[in-house]
Amino acid sequence: MNTTFKYITLILLLGVTFTGCKKTADTAANVTTDTIKVVGGATSAYLDTITFEANNVTIKYSRTNQCYPSNEIFAFSANATGLSSGALFNWDFGDGHSINGATSTNTVGNIYQDAGYYTVTLNITDSKKNSLAVTTVSVHAHGQQVTPHASFYAQLFDINFPNNLNFNGNGSSVPRGTITNYKWIWGDSTTSISVSGDNVPHNFPQISNDVTYPVKLVVTSSGGCSDTSIVPVAINAIYTNISGSFTTVSQNICTAESVQFTSNATNVPAGAVYLWDFADNVSGIPVSNLPSGNPVSHSYAYQNNYGVTMYISLNGKIIYTSPRTNVTAFGQNIKPDALFMKNTAYEDSGYVKWAFSDQSNIPHGYIKERAWTVDNVSIDPNTNETYEIQGYSKMQTASTHTIQLVVTSNSGCKDTASAIITIPVFGKYTY
Numbered sequence: 107m108n109t110t111f112k113y114i115t116l117i118l119l120l121g122v123t124f125t126g127c128k129k130t131a132d133t134a135a136n137v138t139t140d141t142i143k144v145v146g147g148a149t150s151a152y153l154d155t156i157t158f159e160a161n162n163v164t165i166k167y168s169r170t171n172q173c174y175p176s177n178e179i180f181a182f183s184a185n186a187t188g189l190s191s192g193a194l195f196n197w198d199f200g201d202g203h204s205i206n207g208a209t210s211t212n213t214v215g216n217i218y219q220d221a222g223y224y225t226v227t228l229n230i231t232d233s234k235k236n237s238l239a240v241t242t243v244s245v246h247a248h249g250q251q252v253t254p255h256a257s258f259y260a261q262l263f264d265i266n267f268p269n270n271l272n273f274n275g276n277g278s279s280v281p282r283g284t285i286t287n288y289k290w291i292w293g294d295s296t297t298s299i300s301v302s303g304d305n306v307p308h309n310f311p312q313i314s315n316d317v318t319y320p321v322k323l324v325v326t327s328s329g330g331c332s333d334t335s336i337v338p339v340a341i342n343a344i345y346t347n348i349s350g351s352f353t354t355v356s357q358n359i360c361t362a363e364s365v366q367f368t369s370n371a372t373n374v375p376a377g378a379v380y381l382w383d384f385a386d387n388v389s390g391i392p393v394s395n396l397p398s399g400n401p402v403s404h405s406y407a408y409q410n411n412y413g414v415t416m417y418i419s420l421n422g423k424i425i426y427t428s429p430r431t432n433v434t435a436f437g438q439n440i441k442p443d444a445l446f447m448k449n450t451a452y453e454d455s456g457y458v459k460w461a462f463s464d465q466s467n468i469p470h471g472y473i474k475e476r477a478w479t480v481d482n483v484s485i486d487p488n489t490n491e492t493y494e495i496q497g498y499s500k501m502q503t504a505s506t507h508t509i510q511l512v513v514t515s516n517s518g519c520k521d522t523a524s525a526i527i528t529i530p531v532f533g534k535y536t537y
Contacts, residue, residue: 172249173331198226292321293322349371350370409436448461455532464511
């Protein structure tokens with residue numbers, strides 16, 4: 107466009123006329139199919155033909171499209187009645203350019219650099235340069251390079267309102283003139299028009315699935331030319347009606363505990379994925395790499411209260427987060443190992459006392475209760491005592507008794523240890 111433009115301008119400055127006009131009659135809409143062969147080989151299609159008549163002079167002019175990739179070119183022709191043979195048509199285009207010596211059969215042209223209204227003067231003279239008629243006509247030129255460039259970007263107002271965006275089209279520009287109109291085609295079946303491209307808000311509809319809208323900005327310049335820019339704008343779905351958390355059930359607590367987690371969240375869209383932060387990962391991992399499933403089981407190594415969080419994801423985006431919930435886990439290998447020692451604490455010929463000392467242990471947690479029995483009868487007191495003494499009178503015949511200790515951990519797991527003691531006859535000893 108620029109090469110042709112410079113070349114044509116140079117031709118006009120040198121006063122060279124455009125030739126080779128093929129003319130057809132005006133239509134009812136003042137549109138013709140006139141074309142002018144421009145020196146250099148380019149051909150421009152002309153638009154409206156305007157006819158101006160003053161006394162015996164008729165001037166016709168038309169122009170090409172002013173918008174890129176065209177250059178706006180004006181074509182002028184004229185004829186007059188009652189002229190002597192050899193009359194010359196001298197054109198002054200009102201912008202410092204002129205063409206002299208044309209005839210009524212010539213079509214002349216001009217390129218206006220700047221937009222504005224110009225007074226075109228036709229001075230018809232005879233061969234001796236005597237003026238025969240002077241006629242003026244006003245033309246409205248849009249100038250050269252008046253096509254704008256559309257450019258815009260979008261930004262989020264508030265992270266809590268992901269469908270409410272702010273658009274800025276101030277990056278749009280035009281080489282000459284001004285941008286007079288910004289038309290926004292949002293892609294959600296709505297449009298809006300602004301006189302400025304700065305900070306144009308738009309609320310996209312709340313939707314249940316992620317959508318990318320092809321937002322268009324059409325800018326129009328004062329020269330009547332327009333340009334369009336399209337930017338894909340991704341709007342995440344909004345799931346404001348999801349609610350709920352999850353339930354837990356512990357299984358095999360005393361041997362190999364696992365906790366089953368089941369979501370009770372409602373209004374969850376189809377295809378959603380449940381992600382779980384079980385809070386026992388020391389280093390931390392990205393949410394996207396968390397274990398998934400519903401229900402899902404997890405085993406904790408140690409006893410603790412764990413703040414578990416459930417995330418619900420759809421198409422790779424977190425759409426819901428449950429409140430962090432404390433889950434009590436007892437860990438692994440938490441069954442106690444019941445064990446006690448027995449020995450005689452006192453003995454004479456007719457009486458003996460047996461002492462029992464708890465030696466039980468537990469890998470995790472602690473022993474909460476101890477229950478001692480002799481021959482299935484509870485020793486009093488029998489709750490959480492680590493040391494018990496039981497006395498027996500020696501009889502004429504020896505006897506045996508079964509001592510049993512049942513220990514219960516804080517997790518409710520139990521284990522039992524048993525031993526048999528012998529009561530010798532009167533006058534005998536246990537050792």
